[in-house]
Amino acid sequence: MELSSISAEDISTDGCIIKSDRTKRINKVSRDVEVDIELLYKAVPQLAKVFHIIDKIGEGTFSSVYLGEARMRDGRKEMFALKHLIPTSHPTRIAAELQCLTVAGGRENVMGVTYCFRREDHVVIVMPYMEHQAIVDIIGSLSFEEVRLYIYHLLKALKHIHQFGIIHRDIKPNNFLYNRHSQMYALVDFGLAQGTADTQLKLLKVDLTGLRKVPRPVFGERNLNSYAPSASSTKQAASKAELEKPNKVKDQSKRRHSSATWGPLPVRSQSCSQKAQRSVQQGLTCNCYLTDRVCNICMARKQQVAPRAGTPGFRAPEVLTKCPNQGTAIDVWSAGVILLSLLSGRYPFFKASDDLIALTQIMTIRGSKETIQAAKKFGKAVVCSRELPRQDLRTLCETLRGINPPNNKVTPVPVAGGDIDRCTIQDYAPTTRPAAAKHGLLKDGVGKTLPNHPEDLSSNKRKCSSLTDGLGWDRVPDEAYDLLDQLLDLNPFTRITADQALQHALFRDL
Structure with missing residues (x-):
């Protein structure tokens, strides 16, 4: 693919785009975005020779994404997504992300890479632009069939990257783009990716933990370091x-x-x-x-070394408990959380300020005994101050959607973590451990999740009935909740793989 240059009258002497009739769309963006675009042109001047950057369409902890237009040699105009990595990103980390995109990208619902620009410590990765809709905006109008196809294609992308020994580590709806009209999907953002023990990608064989030059908080989370074994000062x-x-x-x-x-x-x-x-x-x-x-x-205490990169609410139990041996199963868990959100109509489903509250929220759905038993399998001892029963997934999702369970009795659904006292985590050893005392951990709403939970389930049912009519939510098969149960297996060693999930009865006709 060859690109032609933007005409000279559109480019100033310092490489910045001059406003003209062709660029009047930039007037619609905020002044802050305009400044960011101008700074990007100055940081990587060669971009101006190829792209007309229109807008900033995304911003994360380690990068910003811009929408750029390029004129092809045949006269066509094509849109691209330009991902500008922060200058403090480690070169090995950048190279690993590029290798993921070039080796696994471009097929099986995984985004590929078209070009890469570099000037000094500034790197811009150019990818095809896919128009998409945010799940948070359309979750209320999605039909069950759309949800089924969405999860199927997500699992298809996971199977593909897992075959290369790539652990994405940040699976969430924002990183799995969905074009509802064209039924197109794309897994993006390998900035946190790591490799399995047998990965085929050389750069992922390097320990990528902590390669950032400047320590940065992950999505504003606190780092309590409260539950890691440590040395003294x-x-x-x-x-x-x-x-x-x-x-x-x-x-x-x-x-x-x-x-x-x-x-x-x-x-x-x-x-x-x-x-x-x-x-x-x-x-x-x-x-x-x-x-x-x-x-x-x-x-002065040292932190326990264990990968925990990812987005709060989508981290697997083995990540929350700082298990050092983490594999592709953490991506499958995140896919299960996404399916839980889509079946219940609640996004985000989990939202916690720290890892222990996140684990407590999981317990309210999957049960405390089950969580404790699963943690033992990967060498962690979890102590909970009270027993939490395991929720029936169908009843949970139908209640949140305002649909009565099959027995026509609405089962109250607790706000995840809202009334649970506390839990603690330790490296597992077969010794007697004291039970934790109650102390009102989650007072004043701290840790309460599952936003927009219906206080009055009957009124919520009336509101949701019009949305569910014709969308298939009154006919969700048992296979959907069976798959959800296997995706949210607390034990990573028995959790279903993406390859196995694609063979599930829910996708029989696909």
Whole structure:
């Protein structure tokens, strides 16, 4: 594919696009976006020779995406998506993303790459532009058949990249573009991708964890580091052996922010023997337990090294518990969360401020006993202060949609995490662990998710009935909820794979 240059009268001496009749659409964007476009032209001047950048269409933690128009040699105008990576991105991380796009992209519902521009530490990846609709805007009008096809094509893309040993790590509707009118799909954004142990991509064999030059928060999340086993500060290095046991007690006390700002945070209870042990070694332990500050000892602790990249609400249990061995099953879990949202009509379904609240929300749907048992399989001990029953997925989704369950009795659905006291996580060891005490973790609405939950289910049913008529939501087959149950298997070792899911009875005719 060859591109012709934009005419000279449209380009200023510094490489920026001059406003003309052909570029009047840029007047519709905000001044901030105009400034960003001008800065991009200055950072990568060669873009001006090929593209007329029209608008900024996306912005994430590590990149911004722009819409660009290019004139082809045959006179056609074609639209492209230009992804500008932040200058602090590590070269190996950038190269790994490009390799994912070039090796696996361009087929099987996976976005490919057309060009790549680089100037100094600025990199712009050019991809075909696909017009799409945001799920949040159309979820209320989607038919069941559209949802079925959406999940089928998502699983098809996952099977494809998993065959190359690619773990996407950030599966969510925003990264799986959907054109409702043309029935086109595209998996995008491999910026967080990692490789499996047998990956075919050389660059993904490198440990990509922490390759960013500048540490950046993931979607504004707090990093409590409260539940990772750690070493003591350097001043107490000589007493490391003595500190290892009490560290398991005081690890839970570390806080990054005051409760006045963030609301109540998880606080782990102590048994009598642990309190006695803490008092004996008062000089060696931190003194910020149950306070709103963080002492130097806690600040000096090392974090547990385990990948946790991704978007809150879509992280699998093994990611939330910092399991070091994570595979392609984490992408399948995220696909299950998407299907749960689409079947229930609630997006986003989960929304938590930290990993423990996110795990608690999962427990409200999948059950506390089941979560604890699954965690043991991958070496983690989860302690919950109260037992949570496993929800029936059909009843849950139909209740949220305002459709009565088959027995015509509406089962109350708890707000995920809304009335649960707390849970804690440790590396699993077959020892007796004290149960956590209640302390009202989620007061003042902290951690309450499943937005727009119906307080009055009968009125919600009336509102939703008109939306469900003719869309097939009163005829959802059992196979849909059976697949959902297998996608949301808490144990990654028994969770269905994307390849197996495509063979599910729900997709028999596909």
